[in-house]
Amino acid sequence: MIELDQVGRSFKVKRDVVHAVRDLSFTVSAGEFVGYLGPNGAGKSTTIKMLCGILTPTTGRVRVAGLEPSRRRTTLARRIGVVFGQRTTLWWDLPLKDSFELIRHLYRVERRAFTARLAELTETLDLGAFLRTPVRQLSLGQRMRGDLAAALLHAPDVLVLDEPTIGLDVVSKNGIRAFLKRLNAERGTTVLLTTHDLGDIERLCRRVMLIDHGRLAFDGTLDDLMATAPEESSIEDVVTRLYTGG
């Protein structure tokens, strides 16, 4: 479903070149739920932007759902959903429901399918109480649930999440985690999750990929990851060791 083959992406900054991603290769199969970890500046967002076609790789090859994202962005948009936790894709001054209606038009979702999907998402994400509230008046937790619904209205095969639980209280986080778990288990949606919250990883991801300085530093199951450290280590200990090269 997601394939990266020797992908690199660099940026020119004045006279310097920043290598955000280097020689990155991995495959995520349909139905997997994969955590994508790495310290600040490791190259996670750059990878995600290449997956949705916002950025073109400098070298190598990216495929999502068999498509080259930077060339087939519009076609790919129908197959992929993306949530950037730090930025909303909703219309700030519009009621949530109107944002969804605009998205229906943008993605050309057929009316009947849209109504059924929205009813299901309203129930599972508990949106009913604030569907008519302008997005700017929503709490962060409500807005994040709205953003998740917006990313899923067109029933994508792949969901890419960049810090979807950032700033949320423990109850909101658990609600979103339960929703994502069900989405993956029941609909088979492939999920790539970037987060600094290791609780998200522990509760959701069987497989973890860790990127550091733009390179893949670990790719395996959560159990394999834990086995890289002495017994009794917490996931925080394990990840700290990997981030600090210990």
Ligand SMILES: Nc1ncnc2c1ncn2[C@@H]1O[C@H](COP(=O)(O)OP(=O)(O)OP(=O)(O)O)[C@@H](O)[C@H]1O
């Ligand atoms: N548009 C850009 N121009 C120049 N440098 C960039 C650009 N985008 C990213 N970078 C650099 O590329 C590197 C990787 O950044 P990226 O945002 O992918 O990291 P990240 O793993 O998502 O970090 P964080 O966890 O802090 O969000 C950093 O050194 C960053 O400064």
